[in-house]
Amino acid sequence: MVMLEYDVVVVGGGPAGCMAAKYAAKGGASTLILEEHAEIGKPVHCAGLISRRAIEESELLDTSFITSEIKGAVVYSPSSELILESPDQRAFAIRRDAFDQALARSAAEEGAELLPGHKVNGIGKREGEQGLIVTAHTMNREEKIRATVVIGADGVRSSVAKMAGLTTSTRRLSCVQLEGAYTIGEPFAEIFVGRTIAPGFFAWVIPLGAETARIGLCIDKTVSPQPSPMPFLKRMVLEHPVIAKKYKGTRSKVTVGMIPLPLGLGYRGHHTVKADKNSGILLVGDAAAQIKPITGGGVYYGMICGKIAGEIAAQASLNGDMKRLKEYERRWRRAIGREITFGLKVHRLRCVMSDRDLDTVLQTLSRHDIAQHLRKTGDMDYPARALRELIKNPRLLNVMARNILKYLYIKQG
Incomplete structure (x- = not known):
């Protein structure tokens, strides 16, 4: 040959x-x-x-x-929400x-x-x-x-x-996603954070049109009580107050995967x-x-x-x-x-934050001046650029201070 x-x-x-x-x-x-x-x-x-x-x-x-243009995002923590809409179609x-x-x-x-x-x-x-x-x-x-x-x-x-x-x-994030019937209002992505929702990361709903969405999440197993993301997804579509009332219970595709975290x-x-x-x-x-x-x-x-x-x-x-x-x-x-180096620091901090901390972060970001700054400077390709300025806010600095020891000692995989 x-x-x-x-x-x-x-x-x-x-x-x-x-x-x-x-x-x-x-x-x-x-x-x-x-x-x-x-x-x-x-x-x-x-x-x-x-x-x-x-x-x-x-x-x-x-x-x-x-398949669809996304106008912005609604971010939900356990007790707060933040709406981010851009005049430009960015996603x-x-x-x-x-x-x-x-x-x-x-x-x-x-x-x-x-x-x-x-x-x-x-x-x-x-x-x-x-x-x-x-x-x-x-x-x-x-x-x-x-x-x-x-x-x-x-x-x-x-x-x-x-x-x-x-x-x-x-060290890898474990992910799962389904595609199914979902009631879509405005074409906004929905992001959900919380230790009981997606420990160490977040969940998402991405509209694919008027009646279908991708619903998924990732977890960081180093801070998750369960090694598989599937139980979190099942609970989310059945019990989450936002998702459960919009999800129609049908699914056409389920995919699983992993995301590598850089050393x-x-x-x-x-x-x-x-x-x-x-x-x-x-x-x-x-x-x-x-x-x-x-x-x-x-x-x-x-x-x-x-x-x-x-x-x-x-x-x-x-x-x-x-x-x-x-x-x-x-x-x-x-x-x-x-961007990767700063992003790893943010991820490690996210892994140790409590739901109360996540609520505080969203409440702070919801302030008019900060929300306006995010709408102008937020960038899904370079998220660290906006975050470097935001973390100078006193309330966010306080959240970081509360978690600094946990941050320093979290397993780095």
Whole structure:
């Protein structure tokens, strides 16, 4: 059997992987995407809410993957609520499968090739030969592919990361979501916080039209009395005073998933590059824990980092200069590193806050001047920017002071 050879092999056909492949091919590198599943974008493991900025970052002109526009959000704590409405349409509910498939087509238009139904279970070297040998299994055969650079975009349980000996996350949020009939008023996302609702994170309702919504939540198991998010979801749709009266009891889809929490950019073990003199491996997207710890979103950051990874992988492979791969880590950290580092601090604080603290936070944020500031500066892609200013408020500082010892001693996974 003749071995396939490529400059760049991307493992995983999600947004980060497709964008990496697109930019590697655009840079002149022969590029292959290996996707484990038979169809790009399936199964879906995402709430499917992205910003206008993320759509622009995707470079897709056909936006038929959008199902609804979201005007704002209503945030509920156990005893308070906060309404955030923007004059601009800043968020969109999307069909993630259609979105991912459009990104794959965009990569193919630049020259990237795609092999679906190929699960990678080996990356190694042969003595006396240059490059990496990628072993992928399909339904009835094994393929061996030679690559100069491998980009691991294979998600939270990244096989590429394990094979390369790279660790970016040891702590994960557990998530569950259903899609079902729901009474929609205004097209607002609903966010629910509370230790009995979604310990360590939050729950959501995302409208998909006039009568359907995605209802889900994530939990941080280090502060949850139960390891599974499913009991919390069942209780929420049956008993929560806001959700139970709107949920119609029907569901068409239930999905489960995980969100990787980064180790922290100052942690010496968080590396996304492994290289020797003639080959290298990069991690991108969820495989690199390139997510927003405050909201859990990873599509926008994954596309940003995918572009950087693809561009640098092409340069390194075509010029035979693997030292150039180190530039990937520097550039993606420069792009989103501060947001991730601050977001991790906010997440750790959120994990130790009581329901009373959460009520205080929402009551403070509901004040007219602060709410106005949030409406003007709030940004779902860079939430830390607004929060850095808000935490200077005396009432919020008091909440932080009450929780500082718990914050310092919480397990960091």
